[in-house]
Amino acid sequence: AQSVTQLDSHVSVSEGTPVLLRCNYSSSYSPSLFWYVQHPNKGLQLLLKYTSAATLVKGINGFEAEFKKSETSFHLTKPSAHMSDAAEYFCVVSGPPSDKLTFGTGTQLKVEL
Amino acid sequence: DAGVTQSPTHLIKTRGQQVTLRCSPKSGHDTVSWYQQALGQGPQFIFQYYEEEERQRGNFPDRFSGHQFPNYSSELNVNALLLGDSALYLCASSLDRVPSTDTQYFGPGTRLTVL
Numbered sequence: 565a566q567s568v569t570q571l572d573s574h575v576s577v578s579e580g581t582p583v584l585l586r587c588n589y590s591s592s593y594s595p596s597l598f599w600y601v602q603h604p605n606k607g608l609q610l611l612l613k614y615t616s617a618a619t620l621v622k623g624i625n626g627f628e629a630e631f632k633k634s635e636t637s638f639h640l641t642k643p644s645a646h647m648s649d650a651a652e653y654f655c656v657v658s659g660p661p662s663d664k665l666t667f668g669t670g671t672q673l674k675v676e677l
Numbered sequence: 678d679a680g681v682t683q684s685p686t687h688l689i690k691t692r693g694q695q696v697t698l699r700c701s702p703k704s705g706h707d708t709v710s711w712y713q714q715a716l717g718q719g720p721q722f723i724f725q726y727y728e729e730e731e732r733q734r735g736n737f738p739d740r741f742s743g744h745q746f747p748n749y750s751s752e753l754n755v756n757a758l759l760l761g762d763s764a765l766y767l768c769a770s771s772l773d774r775v776p777s778t779d780t781q782y783f784g785p786g787t788r789l790t791v792l
Binding site: 598600606607608609610613654663664665666667668669670 | 681710712718719720721722725733735767769771779780781782783784785786
């Protein structure tokens with residue numbers, strides 16, 4: 565069985581300050597990990613994915629995440645938040661024996677002026 | 678290159694009715710997965726279709742069924758609708774190349790409201 569836990573349901577930051585969205589995973593196998601973003605009334609967009617290559621993964625729009633096996637974590641970061649980053653973010657795990665995606669409960673990111 | 682498309686965008690049904698949702702995968706993709714996203718929650722895996730067969734299934738009752746056509750498009754059918762079936766239904770497509778590593782691309786979803 566595999567699962568992810570998003571440690572914060574809501575995160576609020578000021579524009580221009582760093583963003584940290586926390587995610588811990590559980591998997592019996594070597595997992596694939598993803599971060600997806602969902603803007604209001606829009607579909608899910610892939611930000612980045614980890615598939616057992618480099619542990620520091622760079623994604624779109626300046627986001628990156630670091631896979632830490634010892635801590636079973638895959639936290640999402642961005643050095644400087646922009647108003648357009650306000651959205652719901654989902655940490656997702658996938659792995660054998662099936663490739664279905666298992667989503668976390670989401671973190672709502674609010675960016676204030 | 679069109680991405681994943683879904684129809685209809687919105688749908689309102691009453692309890693006990695049946696509904697069919699449709700999905701066209703991204704060009705070149707052969708695998709379609711369906712997810713249910715209830716309000717305020719993360720998407721939940723319903724099932725996945727590959728080569729016109731249901732390959733795997735999540736914890737959903739038999740009222741939820743699907744189909745994949747030779748052109749890889751897919752339908753999700755829900756019978757005997759319940760109020761709790763109200764949700765955003767998302768379709769995702771991928772290429773069955775390396776399972777568990779290939780990226781799934783999502784459509785915008787169909788918002789189903791059951792009254």
